[in-house]
Amino acid sequence: MPDLLRYDAGPALVPDLLRYDADAGLLVTRYLPGRIATGTPAAGDPDAYRQAGRMLALLHCGPTSSPRDKGRYETTMLRKCRSWLDRAEGPSAGRPLAPAPHLAAARKWLDGFVPAPVELVPTHGDFQPRNWIVDATGTLGLIDFGRAELRPWYTDLVRLEHQEFLADPDLAPALFEGYGRPDGPFTPGRWLDHLGQSLGTVVWSHDMGDEGFEEHGRRMLARTVEALASPRTHRRPG
Template sequence: MQWGSTGLDGAQVDFVRRTVPGATVTAIESWGLLDTVVLHVEGVEHDVTVKASGPTNTHFPRELLAHRRWTAGLVASGDTGALRTADEDLHVLVLDRVPGHLALGTDDEHSPDVHRQAGTLLRRFHDQHAVRDDGFLRAETAKATAALSSPHRIPAAAADRARRLLERSEPGPATVVPTHGDWHPRNWIVDQGRLRAIDFGRFALRPPAADLTRLAVLHWQHEPELERAFLDGYGDDPREPDAWRWLQLREAVGTAVWAFTVGDERFERQGHSMLADALSAFD
């Protein structure tokens, strides 16, 4: 595969070639929604994953921060790939290759054992640090409210009700921890039954329950045995009912608006479904 077909610019290609001797592109693994390019690159000594993006991409600095400050424990136990090198100006990361296949679309996506491992791994990531943040929930509420003023296709009645709820909410302080931000089988790699994690592009300090929102919508509604297995691995349930319904409301609004912005109709439909469920919790 030629470098010219990867989407990297010349400076980014030169950086990869300098830092990965004998670099050859084996596969393009991008999802195609943002300007993030993900490549499987073979080198003389080892395989790596290369992630590159444009200068305004917000996922790049989050992932770089996660690997520089928060993934060392997972790297030491072999549960994620190590950051080999990065160029902040060029927006390029070079990571050790994580062996295995994506859980998404395979039997592993629906395996209680894999979900139990996912709970155990996430708890270790969360338990590194916890701090009280007096402004987090207020900022998240303001962000969700502002999103409703952006272009979207949320039905008017649902948008109006969500806005009224958000505007009358009274966010208090929250305990925030290191969170992955997109914790579900699309970012789980399984190798001979063992789970590992990839893609920290949505990393941030958030309440721990924030990492359960994707799973709750995508799997637990229809496969409660996976929820039980996950929570068994995690050790308890970090969701407090009232805080959880507000989290689901903000997440649903953000999903529906963001998916419309990037043109992902499947994810947009999911956001609308999430919003209907979230609003029903306030009935």
């Protein structure tokens, strides 16, 4: 999605687009100087998250924003969730990749899910401190657009919600202050993405042999199914 790198990012830093090949799925960008935010004070600094919120708002208002999609996005995500769930239940692995009660709860919820139209916006796809750059002035930038795609706005928050927002409750309000809107409700479609990213993480990590990340996916799944069982399913996971 090269158009994502063709908008005015204001004070935020984004790499200049040099060339792309849509058929090959390749982007070539100019090097963006700075330090990865992970492992620096910025990774836990509410001021950095306010910058991140402003940067995310600019991205989501980019030139390729789309009207409501007539349910195609959620239909596709539902199909992916069921495919990942089939694999997580173990036919190819020889064993379940997550606790059976969690997989059964996910299956029951997905069986009752009805896709609905959603608004699609340009999203990053891996929005978290490991893809934020901090320059010498403390200005935040964004790199690694390899998963950029049109999706609902809340999909860029799922990874933060299962990591940084759990570790420090002050970070989510700071990000939404920068974003310029309050956090929206946890709608069924938003939970669908939580299940999708949880199951996808478990299955992908298993295929890659990354046991640590596979366990992270199981924790994501546990938090998600626990929240879905709560009467207050609008609450943030965890």
